[in-house]
Amino acid sequence: MKALTSRSARRRRDATIYEVARHAGVSIATVSRAQRNAGVVAPATRARVDQAVAELNYRPNRLGRSLARGHHDATGIVFPDLSGPYYSSVILGFEDASAAEGQSVLILATHGRRGSGDLVLDLADRTDGLVLFGQTVGDDIVEELDRRRVPLVLLARPTHGEADSVGAENRASARALTFHLLEHGYRQIGFIGDPDGSPDVGERWLGYGDAHRAVGRETPGPVVSGFRTADGARAATALLSQADRPDAVVCANDEIAMGVLEAARAARLSIPDDLAVTGWDDIPAARHLAPPLTTVRQPMLDLGRRAAELLRDRISTHRIEPRHELLPTELVIRSSCGCTPST
Template sequence: MAAVRRPTVRDIARHAGVSVATVSRVTSDDPRVRAETRARVQASIDAHGYTPSSLGLGLARRRHQALGVVLPGLGGPYFAELLRGVESVAAAHDTAVTVLGAHLRPDVAGAVERLARRTDALVVQAGTVDDAVLAAVADEVAVVVLAGSPQHPTTVRTDGESACRDVTAHLVDVHGHRRLRFVGLPPGAPEPAQRHRGFRRALSERGLVESGPPLSVGLEAVDGAAAARDLRASGDVPDALVCANDEIAFGLLATLPGLGYDVPHDVAIVGFDDNALAALAAPRLTTVHQPTAELGATAARLALAAASGEEEPTTDHVLPTRTVVRESCGCSPAPGARR
């Protein structure tokens, strides 16, 4: 492990009989090198297995060539998909991605500050870290907030409120459900809060109120399972459950039938995200599709652009969503659809 000292520019320069400047020009594809010289230098580079030190390079260029991503946790298909979008853009910019799972860290603020010191730009999921910390960090690196609110300079998001209002309206208007409850509302997370607002708006527009406070304070499958058991224990299962995301809905789907409740007959369920499992679980999940990978890609693109000094004006990017009606709401399968 790291037994031999890695070769440096000076080693290559000496071996190839040129100056360090020429070596540097070769490694950074500067055209001002005679073809013959370039070949000789390249040969030395290959012979020694030389690769420029990222530290030296970063110091000289005053650039880390790295993008930081702050997410609440690292579990769940939603974040995996988001990261896929981020990675694809980062790879195209030859930039490393450093992810920070905020919930895994005892001292989030400190961790974010340290992260800012070793990256050029940050993509931060709203609600993972104090706005004060974000502001403090914003004059060191470019910051893009995912699902941010108007007070953040640059944000990328979807309109969760309208989307959740629409899917809730479907449950009431098409299926006639009157007793609905929301599942998944962690304190401090703006995105579930938005969806919950949309849920309540749909109800109040129809003269209804939610038939109980939101269930569960987490966003993972395990929280859906816990909610299902709480519901069963209370003996009061509503007509329909509107979930803050698909993960929670799966937790319900993996628990309610075993507890004796048929979905959607005894209780209808809708999710949010439209991840891969939504189209395969049984019943297939009615949900709101959002372009998750694009959210990540857009955020990464904006962050990297800002880091290269392209002073993008303060912007709020809203990507489109689409309600996907399947069977967990009570609809029959579309003719020809795979059950």
């Protein structure tokens, strides 16, 4: 039983600008000016203010400041959820660039749940601008945000209204990747992923079709699947039990590819001899899988950074013409496609 009487449960009230002003014998306007190095303040006065600030341990209240200035100094980023290295890396890039500009970042995961639209709208009221990731919310929300003149950048999502957008190149890389598989001589190449599930996957699906068309082959339909490893394993299990099973699959992302690897192992299929597999994203684990995964690298940090920069520009300059950026991706050939590693 410790005596708690000497400890206060209440958060100590911080000193206000009024107390500093009184302490320094000046007006609050002068304190404000001295504090922010704005306007003219005589050196001697500044010194007195500084001393008062130090003695009272004064820090300006952010809410008061924000209310007076009319902005938050904060931006928000909305993503489906944080699992998987892809989202977390993009967010890290976003945070990094934002912090460098003194902007705080608020995160909101929609988890694909209903009602997240309201949460996004609410987030807009707490920030100066938003970046919206892929299919987190419907176009209705984007439109509402647009109507409210919320500075917006769409990440890995086609442009809409006046919002900026940033994305990674998908279609051409998917075409090249599929072409690579075709050159290996595989006779049937499947696609696992949901072309309607996200704009990125839709593009990859298109590129996959492009390659088939380029060599005069018919494009097999996609095996629709979620994004997780378990989804990939499930889809692959179904696919591999077919009479006419493919001898190669391009997966919408690395997680799905991991699931395919797992299913193949369970079916005692050898990769890539019995089945070639490719992924997308080049997550850190990709090079350590068995076999190392052929995939496509996305500049995840840069996606986040660039989104932060566009958003910042849009907020501070009131720019209105939408800007759209497509970052390059890179084919990463390892051995799951049938190539033999150079090392």
